[in-house]
Amino acid sequence: AQTVTQSQPEMSVQEAETVTLSCTYDTSENNYYLFWYKQPPSRQMILVIRQEAYKQQNATENRFSVNFQKAAKSFSLKISDSQLGDTAMYFCAFMKRNTGNQFYFGTGTSLTVIP
Amino acid sequence: DAGITQSPRHKVTETGTPVTLRCHQTENHRYMYWYRQDPGHGLRLIHYSYGVKDTDKGEVSDGYSVSRSKTEDFLLTLESATSSQTSVYFCAITPREGHKDTEAFFGQGTRLTVV
Numbered sequence A: 001a002q003t004v005t006q007s008q009p010e011m012s013v014q015e016a017e018t019v020t021l022s023c024t025y026d027t028s029e030n031n032y033y034l035f036w037y038k039q040p041p042s043r044q045m046i047l048v049i050r051q052e053a054y055k056q057q058n059a060t061e062n063r064f065s066v067n068f069q070k071a072a073k074s075f076s077l078k079i080s081d082s083q084l085g086d087t088a089m090y091f092c093a094f095m096k097r098n099t100g101n102q103f104y105f106g107t108g109t110s111l112t113v114i115p
Numbered sequence B: 001d002a003g004i005t006q007s008p009r010h011k012v013t014e015t016g017t018p019v020t021l022r023c024h025q026t027e028n029h030r031y032m033y034w035y036r037q038d039p040g041h042g043l044r045l046i047h048y049s050y051g052v053k054d055t056d057k058g059e060v061s062d063g064y065s066v067s068r069s070k071t072e073d074f075l076l077t078l079e080s081a082t083s084s085q086t087s088v089y090f091c092a093i094t095p096r097e098g099h100k101d102t103e104a105f106f107g108q109g110t111r112l113t114v115v
Helices: none
Strands: A003-005 A010-014 A019-021 A024-026 A032-039 A046-052 A064-069 A074-079 A088-096 A103-105 A109-114 B004-007 B010-013 B019-025 B031-038 B042-051 B054-057 B064-070 B073-078 B087-094 B110-114
Touching (some): A003 A088, A019 A109, A032 A074, A074 A088, B004 B087, B019 B031, B031 B064, B054 B064
Parallel strands (some): A010 A109, B010 B110
Antiparallel strands (some): A032 A046, A088 A103, B031 B042, B031 B087, B042 B054
């Protein structure tokens, strides 16, 4: 079974500052994807960023970037220039490439951006 | 936005009654999933489907059954609802297996309360 661990249940950051959310995972697979999803109070699940395990280059999407350390099985999310709209629950997720495309989620980190 | 809708959005039911949640997609995606979201647990997979009439269990399948008679519809049934099944339920879909742009698209969620 795959496990995804997010060790920070809650975090806060001042508006315009940078914050990093941690995620580790455990797998024996070599071919997989990692994701960060955002869930604002509306409850909608929104994809923030995706990383393919075979790519060494860290993914970036505007103010969002990841630090992917495959050997350490670590996948942290950095949010730069934090905005009030970034306030949400953030879930790290793992998907292995096999029949089913099953996603495994961490327990989430609740991020609050302080004005 | 991916064409995925869940019904109902909210439901209150009594212990021991059967409940069916519906997920409908207009994307013609092969894979469909049911997750439950609980505080401190993130999202946990209940059941998933990889085609019409093809389903399999997830990590928290006890007390739940599913059916998929058409590509677009995936039904989750609680045979005899219990208070431990009070949760927010999400349906998700993914496109074909292994695609480099694979991501999970989620419905709006259903808040189910069992009293």
